[in-house]
Amino acid sequence: MDKIYKALAEIVGEEFVSNRKEELYIYSRDSGLSEPRFPDYVVMPRTVEEVQKIIQLANKEKIHVVPAGASLSLSGLTIPQKGGIVIDMRRMDRILELNRKGRYVVLEAGVTQGKLQAFLEENAPDLCHSLPEAPPSATVVGNLVIHGQGNLTQAYGFNSSMISGLEVVLPNGEICRIGSCSLSPYWFSIEPLPYLAGLFLGWFGTTGVITKVGLRLYPKKKLRDVELFVLEDPKLVSEVIYRVTHTEMAEDITTVAQPYPLMFQGTIMIGIYLTGDTEEELEFKRRLIWSSLSDLIKAKEGGFMALTPDMKVGLLEKPMSSLTRSADILKGGGFVYCGAIIPIEKFPEALKKLFEIAERNGVTFAHTGRVIGRGHCMMFAFAYPFNRADLESMEKAKRALFDSYVATLEIGGVPWKPGAEEQKLILERMDKNSVELIKRIRELLDPNKIMNPGNWEVEL
Amino acid sequence: MQSQNFVLKFQKELCETCPTYDCLTRCQYLNIDTKTAEREIRKLLNGEDSFVLHECVTCYACEEYCKRGNHPFYLITDLQEKKGILPAPKPIVKQWVNLGIPDKKDIPHFYGAEEPVISLCLFPDFVNSIRGKLFQGVSIVLGRHFFCNLVYLHFGKPSLIRERLPKIIENIASHGFKEVVFFHDECYSTFTSYADAYEIKVPFRPVHLFEYLYNRLKELKDEIKPLNVRIAYQRNCSTRLTPQKEHYLDKIFELLGVERVERKYDRENALCCGGIIRGLQKLDLFVEVQKKNVEDMKNAKAEYCVFNCPACYSSLAERVRKEGIKPIMLHQLCKLALREEPR
Ligand SMILES: Cc1cc2nc3c(=O)[nH]c(=O)nc-3n(C[C@H](O)[C@H](O)[C@H](O)COP(=O)(O)OP(=O)(O)OC[C@H]3O[C@@H](n4cnc5c(N)ncnc54)[C@H](O)[C@@H]3O)c2cc1C
Ligand code: SF4
Ligand code: SF4
Ligand code: SF4
Numbered sequence: 188m189d190k191i192y193k194a195l196a197e198i199v200g201e202e203f204v205s206n207r208k209e210e211l212y213i214y215s216r217d218s219g220l221s222e223p224r225f226p227d228y229v230v231m232p233r234t235v236e237e238v239q240k241i242i243q244l245a246n247k248e249k250i251h252v253v254p255a256g257a258s259l260s261l262s263g264l265t266i267p268q269k270g271g272i273v274i275d276m277r278r279m280d281r282i283l284e285l286n287r288k289g290r291y292v293v294l295e296a297g298v299t300q301g302k303l304q305a306f307l308e309e310n311a312p313d314l315c316h317s318l319p320e321a322p323p324s325a326t327v328v329g330n331l332v333i334h335g336q337g338n339l340t341q342a343y344g345f346n347s348s349m350i351s352g353l354e355v356v357l358p359n360g361e362i363c364r365i366g367s368c369s370l371s372p373y374w375f376s377i378e379p380l381p382y383l384a385g386l387f388l389g390w391f392g393t394t395g396v397i398t399k400v401g402l403r404l405y406p407k408k409k410l411r412d413v414e415l416f417v418l419e420d421p422k423l424v425s426e427v428i429y430r431v432t433h434t435e436m437a438e439d440i441t442t443v444a445q446p447y448p449l450m451f452q453g454t455i456m457i458g459i460y461l462t463g464d465t466e467e468e469l470e471f472k473r474r475l476i477w478s479s480l481s482d483l484i485k486a487k488e489g490g491f492m493a494l495t496p497d498m499k500v501g502l503l504e505k506p507m508s509s510l511t512r513s514a515d516i517l518k519g520g521g522f523v524y525c526g527a528i529i530p531i532e533k534f535p536e537a538l539k540k541l542f543e544i545a546e547r548n549g550v551t552f553a554h555t556g557r558v559i560g561r562g563h564c565m566m567f568a569f570a571y572p573f574n575r576a577d578l579e580s581m582e583k584a585k586r587a588l589f590d591s592y593v594a595t596l597e598i599g600g601v602p603w604k605p606g607a608e609e610q611k612l613i614l615e616r617m618d619k620n621s622v623e624l625i626k627r628i629r630e631l632l633d634p635n636k637i638m639n640p641g642n643w644e645v646e647l
Numbered sequence: 648m649q650s651q652n653f654v655l656k657f658q659k660e661l662c663e664t665c666p667t668y669d670c671l672t673r674c675q676y677l678n679i680d681t682k683t684a685e686r687e688i689r690k691l692l693n694g695e696d697s698f699v700l701h702e703c704v705t706c707y708a709c710e711e712y713c714k715r716g717n718h719p720f721y722l723i724t725d726l727q728e729k730k731g732i733l734p735a736p737k738p739i740v741k742q743w744v745n746l747g748i749p750d751k752k753d754i755p756h757f758y759g760a761e762e763p764v765i766s767l768c769l770f771p772d773f774v775n776s777i778r779g780k781l782f783q784g785v786s787i788v789l790g791r792h793f794f795c796n797l798v799y800l801h802f803g804k805p806s807l808i809r810e811r812l813p814k815i816i817e818n819i820a821s822h823g824f825k826e827v828v829f830f831h832d833e834c835y836s837t838f839t840s841y842a843d844a845y846e847i848k849v850p851f852r853p854v855h856l857f858e859y860l861y862n863r864l865k866e867l868k869d870e871i872k873p874l875n876v877r878i879a880y881q882r883n884c885s886t887r888l889t890p891q892k893e894h895y896l897d898k899i900f901e902l903l904g905v906e907r908v909e910r911k912y913d914r915e916n917a918l919c920c921g922g923i924i925r926g927l928q929k930l931d932l933f934v935e936v937q938k939k940n941v942e943d944m945k946n947a948k949a950e951y952c953v954f955n956c957p958a959c960y961s962s963l964a965e966r967v968r969k970e971g972i973k974p975i976m977l978h979q980l981c982k983l984a985l986r987e988e989p990r
Contacts, residue, residue: 417736417738417742418738419737419738419741449745449746449748449750450742450743450745450746451742451745452745453741453745454738454741455738477930484928484930487733487735487737488736488738489736490735490736490739490928491925491928492739492742493922493925493926493961493962495961496961496964496965
């Protein structure tokens, strides 16, 4: 019998390892448009010790390792570029601690967004975490590793800045804790120690396997409502966002621009989410937001759209399933997007590029975006639907996607969760000393080069 | 056909000799005394600018207040357009204009085979409620092919109505219907009041939902179990264009055994649901009007708020419900009395 298979089976039990083609197939692809590549094994550990043993084995055998959550990044980040072992983290799905007064939870790395959301609804209904629009099966840690954004991102920044502690299995198999949990029983803060968390966030599993995370929770108000402010002139988007963020009254702020249905063509909608424990609180916030935009309204440049109750239900759903449905314009069950992290003032340029790219490649598109921090930047999605039954539509979407990454860099933005190919585009343009630092850190942490190869790979 | 071919029948002389200027003095939103009304009417007659053109909330009520058969509101909207005055912000107007653009991909929906025919306009959500005894044997038409477009009266774009209406009328007439029941009051008012004011020919008889419901309820009289509840009625803007059918409503309420509560903001004194006031971004006024309206319903101890217009329902139902009053569409109230809807 295959030696590695046997060793893995000894670590996790036969049931939780596989080298069968039909099971490897699942891990060879994601729902985006990246080239599929097969792993040699997939394994599902239950404990940090098991993860540790897998990594030790991989070092001994010089075999590659790819940590994976739900593989929903859409940019192929868990597709094993060079084969090896995919570590599917989803059996490590325990919620270990809830500290209500300190407003944090400690989770294992396989806990999904849906599980955490349900857990909080039941055990701490006045607390919530920053929930992305990803399907509920996405893992919390997968989202943090890629610097995800959720409904609290406008108020508190990228989801990854809400981490209060980490436990990581390093590429050499050592278990390492980061933040207060490295010297205290409490997982309340990463700061004020040297900021080691940065060694594992945004690295796409190339620097270690996160096994536990402390995650900050935030007040969850009883009521939630939404307003859509509509504009025609893209140049006014940054102004609107500046004013609304200045009120500090909004929870989430999103942007939408799409050609279908026809009603929306030529306009940009800014979703402003409001929360409050009472109707009065909601009303108070709503009025401050209204008045922050009053002169734009008076100048007839923008206004609030009338929302039917059904539209509101859709917009207030968490996560918003309508997003996936409306992205599926071609009815082929597929869409990809390039999330550009851009300064908000670059919105008009990004939108113009989106129109040009869609036109040039003969594809339809949708734009959604989300404000990050108090307008410090935003995620601008260039999204393209495709039909999985139509190869041509997939090719076109792929080209449009690539063009969008290039466009993001051209306008001075930074592509979010880039796939292996697009990471190369970034590294080519990056300051050489920064690239060198990335290289040295990887060499230092992962001398055997076993971790998720093909990602953030500096070829000098 | 070009929209400019249709010209508003407006009799200047009636205004010049008007003893009341009711159209403006009774306006609930602009606060105009007789002297100001006289002055502003004169400006409007001369095609001059007037604050009325800028501040009108497009509640349509002046059409009803004028007892001399003139068309003050249609005049206002024509002047707004002529002078490029947009009652709402540009992007909001753009979305509404886009909404009605006839798209080649639109499919006319036609369920059923013969008359009577109900037009559901752009309200597909109601298809499933056009069922049961009340609507037995009724055919339904639905979709942009039958969209009356009257909504542009709110957005300073009335020429769009005249531009699109002949085609809509043709679409309806092409089916050979002699009569069409209009589910939405606004459609009915389009094919009667508006078409008449601009001398647009309508080759079928528009029937108001009230008339249909009343006749049907009479037939089903023995099956009605009186509801014995107190209801407040929410009038919608377009009812102001065709008050001649309002009498059916009281007869319907009588058949249903409901009491239309006496209150300040009913009948000619009805308040707008607030939806369009919000659409025109008069946000403080919107809050105030909805509050006044719902408090009035509450003070009159209404148990239900009955709507005739789905758009009003959309904008006011949640608010009404929060105050403990049950919102309901008129046809659903009828079904309730026939024990066809859960209470
Ligand atoms: C419809 C849709 C909507 C979306 N909306 C959003 C959104 O609003 N906001 C948002 O942020 N994202 C969004 N996404 C993107 C993505 O799905 C989410 O960010 C998701 O949370 C990623 O989690 P995952 O479990 O799928 O991660 P995966 O794709 O499995 O992993 C992501 C990366 O993290 C690494 N990784 C995973 N687990 C570990 C670990 N334990 N240790 C080390 N590295 C690890 C992987 O190797 C990979 O590089 C959306 C996706 C879809 C399909
Ligand atoms: S529109 Fe009617 S109410 Fe107004 S001034 Fe003319 S006649 Fe009088
Ligand atoms: S439509 Fe309404 S708001 Fe406008 S002038 Fe007539 S009554 Fe007044
Ligand atoms: S009745 Fe109302 S909803 Fe129906 S077509 Fe006319 S304006 Fe539109």
